[in-house]
Amino acid sequence: MSAPSSPAALPPGAVLGIVGGGQLGRMSAIAAARLGYRVHILTNEPDGPAAQVAHTITIGAYDDPDALRRFATAVDVVTFEFENISADGLELLAALRPVRPSGHILRISQDRVAEKRFLTEAGIPVAPWREVGTPADLSAARADLGLPFILKTTRLGYDGKGQSRIHRDEDMQPAFDTLAPHPLVAEGMVDFACEISVMVARGLDGIAVTFDVTENRHRNGILDLSLAPARVPETIRDDARKIALRIADALDLVGLLGVEMFVDRDGRVLVNEIAPRPHNSGHWTMDACPVDQFAMHVRAVTGLPLPPAVRHSDAAMKNLVGPDDMALWPAILATPGLLPHHYGKVEARPGRKMGHVNVLFPAGALPGEFGVDAALGPLAEGHGRQDDPTG
Numbered sequence: 001m002s003a004p005s006s007p008a009a010l011p012p013g014a015v016l017g018i019v020g021g022g023q024l025g026r027m028s029a030i031a032a033a034r035l036g037y038r039v040h041i042l043t044n045e046p047d048g049p050a051a052q053v054a055h056t057i058t059i060g061a062y063d064d065p066d067a068l069r070r071f072a073t074a075v076d077v078v079t080f081e082f083e084n085i086s087a088d089g090l091e092l093l094a095a096l097r098p099v100r101p102s103g104h105i106l107r108i109s110q111d112r113v114a115e116k117r118f119l120t121e122a123g124i125p126v127a128p129w130r131e132v133g134t135p136a137d138l139s140a141a142r143a144d145l146g147l148p149f150i151l152k153t154t155r156l157g158y159d160g161k162g163q164s165r166i167h168r169d170e171d172m173q174p175a176f177d178t179l180a181p182h183p184l185v186a187e188g189m190v191d192f193a194c195e196i197s198v199m200v201a202r203g204l205d206g207i208a209v210t211f212d213v214t215e216n217r218h219r220n221g222i223l224d225l226s227l228a229p230a231r232v233p234e235t236i237r238d239d240a241r242k243i244a245l246r247i248a249d250a251l252d253l254v255g256l257l258g259v260e261m262f263v264d265r266d267g268r269v270l271v272n273e274i275a276p277r278p279h280n281s282g283h284w285t286m287d288a289c290p291v292d293q294f295a296m297h298v299r300a301v302t303g304l305p306l307p308p309a310v311r312h313s314d315a316a317m318k319n320l321v322g323p324d325d326m327a328l329w330p331a332i333l334a335t336p337g338l339l340p341h342h343y344g345k346v347e348a349r350p351g352r353k354m355g356h357v358n359v360l361f362p363a364g365a366l367p368g369e370f371g372v373d374a375a376l377g378p379l380a381e382g383h384g385r386q387d388d389p390t391g
Contacts, residue, residue, distance in 0.1 A: 009303035012036030017075030025050030031294035128188035141186035314366035
């Protein structure tokens with residue numbers, strides 16, 4: 001039985017402020033409404049995904065002090081739905097209202113150097129890396145890491161953007177000149193077996209729960225398919241959960257954190273990135289869990305108790321990306337067993353996430369490749385091709 005709400009818990013009717021107007025804010029707002037909260041969105045998109053379902057919106061830039069103050073005075077607690085916002089703006093909000101997760105966590109997750117340094121100092125296993133601010137740093141990184149290696153921007157990189165694989169010495173200077181801003185991060189290659197992730201929620205009382213470890217596959221640098229539970233040995237799942245919990249505690253997290261990890265050929269779990277918000281690889285929880293990642297996030301930041309992050313079904317999640325996938329929308333709606341989620345975006349541009357589809361299987365009965373293909377129906381073709389996420 002769950003513990004009763006703490007005195008710090010927001011009562012029904014309180015206002016949850018969400019910075020950001022994308023699909024994660026949309027799904028968080030829907031989850032908050034189910035728990036009796038009103039949601040106020042700060043966004044620069046008047047008809048974006050989150051604005052369409054929110055109780056109230058403030059239109060403004062994420063670093064506009066006037067917009068931030070107007071927003072803060074209208075809400076009871078603040079959270080955010082993506083990292084590419086102003087950390088300074090979040091600090092201004094924190095002076096007026098509780099911000100969860102805190103601004104210091106955002107600053108760490110926004111900057112790959114800060115993120116790698118935090119993880120390394122916390123004793124969390126990561127791939128070899130070097131900070132690269134000058135051509136001399138780049139040469140030193142090449143000497144330390146060998147070829148090939150990955151050169152990445154420290155900020156604003158997502159869905160495969162902001163990185164270059166260095167195969168030859170001649171590739172280094174052009175990549176250094178093209179990628180910006182400096183410094184960059186050089187990462188050594190991992191003898192990659194698969195990519196996994198863990199969603200961990202942690203409340204005001206320090207109690208944390210983790211959802212099942214998820215196996216993730218990418219195409220063109222964008223998450224394509226997630227499978228829950230991950231088809232890896234239980235020892236690896238245990239390692240991944242423990243790592244996620246250690247990170248949440250080290251950050252003093254209040255909220256939800258996605259931890260992306262690599263598993264190498266020797267079975268070692270290495271952390272790639274952290275995201276202090278709901279995460280694409282956790283979308284399967286919307287249909288396979290009694291309390292999904294969005295409800296868990298809302299519970300954590302509003303001070304409600306966190307129930308166990310249990311799963312009643314195995315699941316596959318398939319992203320709907322760009323016009324090609326959205327052309328299949330009528331067929332998706334007509335296919336039994338497909339559970340579609342549309343993000344409310346009007347224009348289906350190439351590479352743009354437009355929605356996702358979940359498919360459920362009995363607990364313990366996640367099928368192999370052919371079974372997943374069969375269940376995905378019109379979406380099956382080509383999903384099995386996996387990018388090497390270390391590049």
